[in-house]
Amino acid sequence: MSAAAPPPLAARRGQPWWAAYWNLLSARMKEMFREREVIFWIFVFPLLLAVGLGVAFRKPRQATSKVAVVSGPGAAQVLRALGEAGGAKVAVKSEGQAQAMAGLQSGNLDLVVIPPAKPGDAIRYFSDPERPETWLARERVQHLLQTKAGRRDVIPVRDLRVKGVGSRYIDFLIPGLLGMNLMNSGMWGVGFAIVEMRQRKLLKRFAATPMRRSDFLLSLVSSRLILMVIDIALLLGCGVLVFHIQVRGSLWTIALAGMLGAFTFAGLGLLTASRAQKIESVSGLINTVMMPMWIFSGVFFSYQRFPAVFLPLIRLLPLTALNDLLRAVILQGAPLSAQLGRIAVMLGWSAVTFLLALRWFRWR
Amino acid sequence: MSSAISCRGLRKVYPGGLEAVRGLDLEIAAGDCFGLLGPNGAGKTTTIEILEGLLAPTAGEVSIFGRNWRQHASEIRQWLGVSLQETRLSEQLTVRETLALFASFYRFPRDLDEVLNSLQLQEKRDTLLGKLSGGQRQRVAVATALVAAPRILFLDEPTTGLDPQSRRQLWQVIREFQQQGGTVLLTTHYLDEAERLADRIAIMDLGRIIAQGTPQQLIDSLHGEHVIEFTVAGQPSGTVDWLSIAGVNRAQQREGNVQLHAAAPHQVLPELLRVLERAGGRLERLSTRQATLEDVFVQLTGRRLHEEGQDEGGPHGDGQEERIEEAAS
Ligand SMILES: Nc1ncnc2c1ncn2[C@@H]1O[C@H](COP(=O)(O)OP(=O)(O)OP(=O)(O)O)[C@@H](O)[C@H]1O
Ligand SMILES: [Mg+2]
Numbered sequence: 176m177s178a179a180a181p182p183p184l185a186a187r188r189g190q191p192w193w194a195a196y197w198n199l200l201s202a203r204m205k206e207m208f209r210e211r212e213v214i215f216w217i218f219v220f221p222l223l224l225a226v227g228l229g230v231a232f233r234k235p236r237q238a239t240s241k242v243a244v245v246s247g248p249g250a251a252q253v254l255r256a257l258g259e260a261g262g263a264k265v266a267v268k269s270e271g272q273a274q275a276m277a278g279l280q281s282g283n284l285d286l287v288v289i290p291p292a293k294p295g296d297a298i299r300y301f302s303d304p305e306r307p308e309t310w311l312a313r314e315r316v317q318h319l320l321q322t323k324a325g326r327r328d329v330i331p332v333r334d335l336r337v338k339g340v341g342s343r344y345i346d347f348l349i350p351g352l353l354g355m356n357l358m359n360s361g362m363w364g365v366g367f368a369i370v371e372m373r374q375r376k377l378l379k380r381f382a383a384t385p386m387r388r389s390d391f392l393l394s395l396v397s398s399r400l401i402l403m404v405i406d407i408a409l410l411l412g413c414g415v416l417v418f419h420i421q422v423r424g425s426l427w428t429i430a431l432a433g434m435l436g437a438f439t440f441a442g443l444g445l446l447t448a449s450r451a452q453k454i455e456s457v458s459g460l461i462n463t464v465m466m467p468m469w470i471f472s473g474v475f476f477s478y479q480r481f482p483a484v485f486l487p488l489i490r491l492l493p494l495t496a497l498n499d500l501l502r503a504v505i506l507q508g509a510p511l512s513a514q515l516g517r518i519a520v521m522l523g524w525s526a527v528t529f530l531l532a533l534r535w536f537r538w539r
Numbered sequence: 540m541s542s543a544i545s546c547r548g549l550r551k552v553y554p555g556g557l558e559a560v561r562g563l564d565l566e567i568a569a570g571d572c573f574g575l576l577g578p579n580g581a582g583k584t585t586t587i588e589i590l591e592g593l594l595a596p597t598a599g600e601v602s603i604f605g606r607n608w609r610q611h612a613s614e615i616r617q618w619l620g621v622s623l624q625e626t627r628l629s630e631q632l633t634v635r636e637t638l639a640l641f642a643s644f645y646r647f648p649r650d651l652d653e654v655l656n657s658l659q660l661q662e663k664r665d666t667l668l669g670k671l672s673g674g675q676r677q678r679v680a681v682a683t684a685l686v687a688a689p690r691i692l693f694l695d696e697p698t699t700g701l702d703p704q705s706r707r708q709l710w711q712v713i714r715e716f717q718q719q720g721g722t723v724l725l726t727t728h729y730l731d732e733a734e735r736l737a738d739r740i741a742i743m744d745l746g747r748i749i750a751q752g753t754p755q756q757l758i759d760s761l762h763g764e765h766v767i768e769f770t771v772a773g774q775p776s777g778t779v780d781w782l783s784i785a786g787v788n789r790a791q792q793r794e795g796n797v798q799l800h801a802a803a804p805h806q807v808l809p810e811l812l813r814v815l816e817r818a819g820g821r822l823e824r825l826s827t828r829q830a831t832l833e834d835v836f837v838q839l840t841g842r843r844l845h846e847e848g849q850d851e852g853g854p855h856g857d858g859q860e861e862r863i864e865e866a867a868s
Contacts, residue, residue, distance in 0.1 A: 189646040198643035202632055209631040209667075375627035383591055383623070384687070385616035386644040539593065 195386055199394035204401065207364075217364075217402060221356045222413055225349060228475075229418050232344040240312035242267045242286045243275040249290035253298075256323040257316065264315055279303065285312035349414040350501040351474040354436060356406055358468060358494050361440025362447065362461045364402065365395050369448040370457040373537070382538035392533075396441045403437035404430065411505070423508030431511060432504050436497040439521045442528035443493065449535040468494035496520040541604075543569040543691055543722040544590055549599035551585050551746075559585040561746035563599070567739075569690075572713065572723040574737030576730065576832070578840075582746040583726040584624050587695050590724070591621055603691070617646060620689030622680045624696050624726075630669030634660055634679055637668060641683040649688040657712055658682050674701045681709065685716065692716055694725040698732060710736055730832040742836060749839050757835045761789065766834060767799040767807065769825040771815065779818050784810045789838075795823075800830065 207213050244253050246269045257267040270278070278284035279301055285308050287301040298320065302309035372378045381391060407429060414420040422429070447464055451457040471478055471485075472494035481489060489495050496517040503509040503517075511518065549563040559582045567573045575583050588594040590601055592608040592615060601608060603615045628637055635651060642648035655661050658678045668676060681697055692713070698706045713723055713736060727733055733740050734754045741751045750757055758764050772795060781790035781799055786807045789800035801807045804827045815822060 190643060190648070194643040198640045202629065202636060202640050205636065206629055206631040376623060376625055377628065379593060380621070380623055380626040380628075380683075381644075383593055383616070383619065383621040384641065384644040385613055385646075 196390040196394055199386075199391055200397050203368075203394055203398045207398065207402075217356075217360050218405065218409060221352055221406070222409060225352050225410060225413055226417060228348055228352075229345040229414075232348070239263060239266050240285045240308070240315050241283065242288060242312055242316055243270045243278060243284050244268070245270065245272045245275050245287060245289045247290065248292055253288060253290045253320065257319055260319045260323060265312070265319065276301065279309075282306070285309045286316055288316060345414070345418045346420055346506055347477070347502070348475070349410060349418070349420055350505050351498050353407060353410045353433070354472070354494055354498040354501050355469070355474045356410065357403060357433060357436040357497065358440045358465060360402060360406065361399055361437055362444040362465060364399055365441045365444030366448040366457055366461050367444075367454065368395065369445070370451045370454050373448075373452065373539070374454060376539075378537075379539045388536075392445070395445075396438065399437045399441045400434055403433050407433045420505075422505055424504040425508075428504050428511055429501070432497075432500050432514075435518065435521050435525075436501070439493050439497065439525045439528075442525045442532065445532040445536075446528040449532045450537050468492050471495065473498050491520060493521055493524045541569050542602075543567050543571070544573075544601075544603055544724065546590065546601045547599055549586065549589060549601070550597045551582075551589060551594065552597045559746055560589070560596075563746075563748060565741065565748070567722065567724060569604075569722050570717065570720055571738045572717050572725070572736055574733035574740045575724065575726040575743060576728075576733050576740055576836075577726075577743035578728075581743040583743055584695055586743070587693055587724065587726060588623075591619060591693055592616070617687075618690040619693060620684035620687040620691070621693045622684045622695060622697055626680060628668055628676070628679065628683070631667060633665050633667055634671070634682075635664040637679060638682055638686050642686045645687045647688055649686050651686065654682050654686050657685070657715065659708060674705045677701055678705065678709065681712070685712070689721065691722045691724065694723065696726055696728065698727065698729065706732070730836070734832055740832070742832075742839060744840050750835065754832060757832060758830050761800055761830050761834060761838060764830045765801050765804045765827055766830050767801060767804055767811070767825070767827045769797055770823040771795045771797065771820040772823045779814060779820070781814075784814060786810075800834075 207217075242257065242265055244250050244257070244267060250269055254267060254269055257265055272287075272289070275284065275287045279287050280303075285302075285306075289299040289301070291298055300313050300316070302313045304310075369378070372381075411420075411422060411429070415422060443464065444461070447460045448457055451460060468474075471481065471489045472492050474494070478486070478489050478495060490499075500514050500517045500521075503514055504511070544565065544567040546563060546565050549560055549565075550558070551560040552558045561582075563586060565573075565586075575586065577583050585594065589596045589599075590603070592601075592612055604618065606615055608615065632640070635655070638651050638654060642651060652661070655664055658681065660675070660678060660682060663671060663675060668679060671679065677697065677700060681694065684692055684694070694713070697713075698709055701709065710732070713725070717723055725736070737754065739751070739753055740757060741748045742757070743749070750760070752760070781787055781792070781797065784799075784807055786801050786803055787799045788802070791798040799807065799811070812822070
């Protein structure tokens with residue numbers, strides 16, 4: 176510590192080149208795991224969401240068609256016919272006409288049947304063209320009543336069933352939640368963390384040391400990648416154990432896809448945080464960036480429902496690419512080589528966001 | 540002695556147009572402890588951050604051991620230990636983890652336990668920063684600077700908020716660092732601290748250096764290092780010409796409170812009593828003391844360094860008219 180120049184480098188053993196990176200990464204991980212709320216938002220919340228939504232949507236909502244037969248002459252006969260043959264498919268009750276119609280309109284009933292007043296009159300079915308489950312109820316009741324009255328099928332039929340793995344709502348949902356979680360934790364974990372450090376003047380303090388800027392940024396991105404592995408393990412594990420999802424792709428392929436996702440959103444988080452001075456402003460920015468993707472990128476429902484003209488644009492969103500990639504890899508076991516388009520979209524986003532972020536990044 | 544830090548014609552205009560530093564020349568010798576003094580907003584932090592390479596100056600040259608920031612930034616950073624005025628270190632890391640993190644940035648850091656010991660943080664080494672008191676955190680901030688094994692230590696108000704004992708401990712640490720050949724640049728609001736710690740002092744006000752020298756030189760510049768303070772009652776004493784008393788170099792008066800500067804109070808006092816008697820005034824209270832940097836500051840700026848609330852009840856600064864006279868020397 177003298178005023179003279181320090182001895183030449185070779186004469187003393189300095190620290191290994193990875194010391195700074197390693198310390199930054201372990202500091203980041205320790206900070207994160209010591210913060211209770213962070214654990215909740217990163218790990219517990221997505222699991223709760225998956226289980227909640229999965230249970231809510233596990234069975235088709237309309238297992239049993241709820242049918243009211245309007246009381247009057249002939250009602251008893253219809254009721255008997257449906258009651259005997261309906262089994263678990265049709266729940267039937269007798270009601271006054273006004274009450275029955277109100278039930279149909281409010282969604283509590285799926286079909287209102289008005290029996291024929293005298294033999295030879297038509298049966299009247301009231302259904303709601305806006306609600307598909309009322310069509311199902313109509314077909315079921317129609318089938319039961321007509322068979323009871325003696326109709327026979329002309330062509331012989333044999334029903335065969337596939338076990339519907341991979342096509343249930345929960346199968347669609349779990350990869351979507353995984354994608355959304357990678358986006359949330361990437362944007363918050365990188366974007367928010369950086370602005371918080373800037374506000375605390377910790378970035379400035381780091382800038383006053385010889386710390387390599389790349390070590391700092393790399394450690395942030397690495398911490399995301401580590402969390403990504405835990406995220407995937409938790410959500411997929413929950414999907415497999417609780418909902419019996421069949422994972423068709425190899426774990427390596429899935430991990431690679433997840434890594435690409437975590438990397439892409441770390442870049443986006445870095446960009447949103449590159450200049451913001453206050454955590455309030457970066458929070459707004461992060462939500463603004465994420466909002467369109469929650470809606471358009473097919474997390475909770477397929478984006479195919481949007482008008483076809485928008486689809487090319489929607490497919491360019493990073494979360495759309497990630498969700499599609501995860502679904503293909505997890506549910507269909509697609510190899511990455513078949514997903515080059517989606518991978519290119521994500522790599523494109525990463526390249527642009529990282530370059531701009533490094534250009535604009537402010538240490539103070 | 541070679542110079543550790545030197546700067547020429549330093550200017551800083553902030554984006555809003557505020558000129559925080561207006562043409563600053565500094566020369567800090569290697570091995571010196573240099574104190575930068577000045578009231579709030581004087582431009583101390585701006586200056587020190589330019590020297591640390593954190594802020595780009597609008598104009599002027601900075602050189603650290605003969606190197607400049609434009610070409611040798613990464614080399615210079617290895618030499619500096621920095622404690623900023625308002626950093627909040629991570630609360631979820633322990634003291635030791637924080638020091639280890641900062642140490643890892645340097646090629647040849649100091650031993651962590653040695654630094655912990657010298658700042659008396661050894662018992663707190665495994666405590667989270669969030670659980671430390673403000674003063675203890677301040678010491679950790681200084682420790683992160685020391686762990687760099689720096690050649691120059693930059694401390695921006697290192698003792699603000701510390702209790703007297705911790706302040707003294709920190710002074711001790713700074714002296715030890717200096718004894719091992721280190722150079723220190725510190726800013727402070729405490730004149731007594733600067734007087735005790737600093738080899739040289741620069742007083743800053745409104746972006747300029749208004750006086751520079753050793754503490755003794757600055758006090759000597761008052762032409763007399765003793766201050767005689769007294770209160771006169773009874774007679775309007777405003778008419779008395781205090782400078783007519785032999786040996787009085789400077790007089791300052793507000794209502795009945797008078798402050799005289801003199802080299803030898805024992806020669807002034809008999810004459811003072813006679814003059815008072817002639818004027819019909821009654822002496823209510825009299826004390827003499829050594830002049831301090833505070834007096835230098837008041838003389839240079841016409842203001843006190845500390846704001847009203849922090850004042851220890853001196854006779855000045857209540858906004859009333861004040862009369863200062865000075866003997867032609
Ligand atoms: N980032 C900034 N943008 C605009 N003006 C600034 C900025 N930082 C400081 N200033 C202004 O520059 C002037 C000098 O500020 P500086 O922080 O250097 O003072 P200081 O001497 O360190 O004061 P203190 O004793 O309160 O720490 C002040 O008037 C301040 O308002
Ligand atoms: Mg300051």
